[in-house]
Amino acid sequence: MTTTTDPSIFSAPMPIDLGKTKVPIRERLHIPRLGVLAGMVWLIGLSVLTILANYFPAAVPFIRDYDAKVKVDGKVKRYGWGPGWNAWFGTGKSAEDIFAHCIYGAKVTLTIGIGATLVGLIVGGILGVASGYFRGWTDRIGSIFTDCLLSIPPLLLALILILRLDDLKDIYSWLGWLTRTWQITLTLGLIAVAPFARIVRAQTLTLREREFVTAARSLGASRSRIIFRELLPNLVPAMVTVAFTGLGILIAAEAGLAFLGLGVERPHTWGKMIDIARDDIEKAWWATVFPCLMLFLTVLSFNVLGDELARRFDIREAAV
Amino acid sequence: MAGTGKAHLRDDSNVLLRVEDLVVEFPVGRTGLKVNAVSGISLDVLRGETLGLVGESGCGKSTTGRAIMQLRKPEGGSVVFENKELTSMSHGDMREARTRMQMIFQDPISSLNPRRKVRDIVMEPLAIWKRGNSAERNEKVDALLSEVGIDPERAAESQPHQFSGGQCQRISIARSLVLDPTLIICDEPVSALDVSVQAQVLNLLEDLKAKHGLTLIFIAHDLAVVKNISDRIAVMYLGKLCEVAPSDVLYETPAHHYTAVLLNSIPVPDPEVAITKVAIEGEPPSPVLPPAGCRFNPRCPAADDRCRSEEPQLREVGPAHFVACHHPLLGGDAPVAVRTS
Numbered sequence: 001m002t003t004t005t006d007p008s009i010f011s012a013p014m015p016i017d018l019g020k021t022k023v024p025i026r027e028r029l030h031i032p033r034l035g036v037l038a039g040m041v042w043l044i045g046l047s048v049l050t051i052l053a054n055y056f057p058a059a060v061p062f063i064r065d066y067d068a069k070v071k072v073d074g075k076v077k078r079y080g081w082g083p084g085w086n087a088w089f090g091t092g093k094s095a096e097d098i099f100a101h102c103i104y105g106a107k108v109t110l111t112i113g114i115g116a117t118l119v120g121l122i123v124g125g126i127l128g129v130a131s132g133y134f135r136g137w138t139d140r141i142g143s144i145f146t147d148c149l150l151s152i153p154p155l156l157l158a159l160i161l162i163l164r165l166d167d168l169k170d171i172y173s174w175l176g177w178l179t180r181t182w183q184i185t186l187t188l189g190l191i192a193v194a195p196f197a198r199i200v201r202a203q204t205l206t207l208r209e210r211e212f213v214t215a216a217r218s219l220g221a222s223r224s225r226i227i228f229r230e231l232l233p234n235l236v237p238a239m240v241t242v243a244f245t246g247l248g249i250l251i252a253a254e255a256g257l258a259f260l261g262l263g264v265e266r267p268h269t270w271g272k273m274i275d276i277a278r279d280d281i282e283k284a285w286w287a288t289v290f291p292c293l294m295l296f297l298t299v300l301s302f303n304v305l306g307d308e309l310a311r312r313f314d315i316r317e318a319a320v
Numbered sequence: 321m322a323g324t325g326k327a328h329l330r331d332d333s334n335v336l337l338r339v340e341d342l343v344v345e346f347p348v349g350r351t352g353l354k355v356n357a358v359s360g361i362s363l364d365v366l367r368g369e370t371l372g373l374v375g376e377s378g379c380g381k382s383t384t385g386r387a388i389m390q391l392r393k394p395e396g397g398s399v400v401f402e403n404k405e406l407t408s409m410s411h412g413d414m415r416e417a418r419t420r421m422q423m424i425f426q427d428p429i430s431s432l433n434p435r436r437k438v439r440d441i442v443m444e445p446l447a448i449w450k451r452g453n454s455a456e457r458n459e460k461v462d463a464l465l466s467e468v469g470i471d472p473e474r475a476a477e478s479q480p481h482q483f484s485g486g487q488c489q490r491i492s493i494a495r496s497l498v499l500d501p502t503l504i505i506c507d508e509p510v511s512a513l514d515v516s517v518q519a520q521v522l523n524l525l526e527d528l529k530a531k532h533g534l535t536l537i538f539i540a541h542d543l544a545v546v547k548n549i550s551d552r553i554a555v556m557y558l559g560k561l562c563e564v565a566p567s568d569v570l571y572e573t574p575a576h577h578y579t580a581v582l583l584n585s586i587p588v589p590d591p592e593v594a595i596t597k598v599a600i601e602g603e604p605p606s607p608v609l610p611p612a613g614c615r616f617n618p619r620c621p622a623a624d625d626r627c628r629s630e631e632p633q634l635r636e637v638g639p640a641h642f643v644a645c646h647h648p649l650l651g652g653d654a655p656v657a658v659r660t661s
Binding site for chain 2: 210211212214215216217218219220221222225229230233234
């Protein structure tokens with residue numbers, strides 16, 4: 001078995017040029033499916049409108065000012081208009097424009113959703129990687145922490161935490177930055193830590209036993225190098241996917257809290273709007289239904305995008 | 321058979337790696353029991369030699385390889401590599417020492433990070449040890465990739481899953497050579513590949529061994545694969561050594577009953593040849609509770625009371641031919657008929 005191998009036979013270019021085989025145009029151009037496209041358009045449109053309405057109101061004259069009342073025949077009237085040209089989503093209890101309020105509310109909703117997801121992702125990610133990679137005592141303490149978090153009903157935890165943070169803010173002057181938005185963000189972030197930590201830990205556990213990690217160790221790679229170069233790139237897909245799905249859930253959770261009266265006072269978030277208008281749903285269905293619709297479509301979009309990302313990230317790890 | 325002893329160790333200044341009484345145990349939950357994966361193995365490898373380590377699944381071959389690399393700290397024994405004791409080394413010294421010894425793994429695809437470009441994977445060792453500037457690194461990596469038959473340009477833009485199993489194993493080999501190691505431990509490097517690719521990878525290993533002056537430890541369960549590549553072969557059974565002999569001696573005159581049965585199990589690709597019925601019964605005993613005496617005794621056709629109580633030591637039965645058995649097969653005896661019950 002000492003015949004010399006001719007390297008050239010192995011380096012020959014692949015006989016099939018993928019560019020020339022018949023791949024459907026949609027896949028070749030990486031055009032996402034219709035639902036995903038709609039989700040992206042929805043989220044991008046909503047974000048752009050929200051940013052413009054808040055910071056460049058002149059650019060979007062069709063969005064009324066937050067405090068502007070929509071008058072009927074020169075008079076302020078409760079639920080004066082149904083959906084129509086005058087007020088696209090109709091007007092609300094104090095004659096406000098529902099459409100404008102939906103857009104202003106999106107700012108708080110999205111901020112809280114994204115903020116809470118980031119908190120959960122970062123804290124949960126660190127906790128999960130540490131537990132999964134170091135095992136032993138680190139893992140035990142981390143797991144006890146996440147198990148405790150998971151064992152408390154999240155709604156109860158949120159109610160207690162927010163009220164408690166409110167008290168603390170009043171007592172300590174250095175907590176002045178802790179506005180209601182921050183309180184909700186931190187609370188929801190804490191609730192999101194446990195599921196993130198669990199998923200990241202499970203992923204880390206399987207990855208650390210893979211041979212490429214052993215190979216890195218046998219090459220003399222340091223621990224931090226293994227974590228950042230070998231583990232993290234393989235964790236990112238799962239984390240992004242879970243983050244998007246989690247974002248949808250957290251936005252719905254924020255609406256739930258607002259519905260229970262623990263919302264941001266100004267601007268009203270969608271949950272708060274639903275809470276205010278729901279008693280009058282027979283009189284003015286639009287004041288409840290449109291915020292609900294906004295909530296529904298936004299959560300749906302995040303979920304659809306999350307699924308799509310999961311699919312995109314799934315490289316074929318043949319024979320693994 | 322399957323015993324301890326160090327009679328086979330050579331007293332030679334040319335010894336690159338010397339393993340003595342290596343013990344690796346894994347706890348079984350909280351039962352207090354343990355899996356005796358490797359129970360007192362002694363080996364030595366000379367510079368430029370290829371040592372084949374064979375045995376059936378679960379006999380501790382791979383664990384031995386990993387324990388030599390200190391990827392799993394052995395519970396006992398010593399590993400001396402280039403005149404330095406590895407088992408008592410500090411974490412930092414051990415990292416340094418690992419650059420001199422490298423490992424190639426069984427699963428070629430799993431041993432490469434699926435999310436990195438192949439070229440970066442091969443360059444990783446240089447990056448870890450900050451060797452050379454980027455031009456020198458590139459040059460070295462490209463040269464090695466071409467040497468193992470991978471197109472460097474394609475490697476620069478492809479991820480491991482875009483290569484076949486055989487190609488991935490070549491990439492692994494290139495990565496293991498980047499730091500110019502002296503010892504390479506090949507942990508079943510071809511058992512995940514199909515036969516035609518196996519031959520290519522084995523030839524490549526032989527060529528590279530000659531070109532780079534490597535010493536190999538070749539772990540495999542396939543005797544036909546080990547036969548050609550090894551100078552010396554050590555046969556393992558249930559965490560112990562059975563027999564150590566030069567490759568051709570082992571294949572012609574196996575002295576251990578287990579080796580004889582193992583050799584007999586190599587299929588002959590000729591339908592005309594009558595199958596001689598030398599098979600053994602049963603399965604290897606659990607390494608949690610290994611049998612007393614010779615570990616092979618429950619399945620050995622020649623086992624007697626002595627085998628069940630006294631552990632055989634490795635002893636010389638021919639030139640450079642060592643066996644751990646109380647009743648070795650000598651002078652080309654036909655293997656004793658199989659005990660059937």
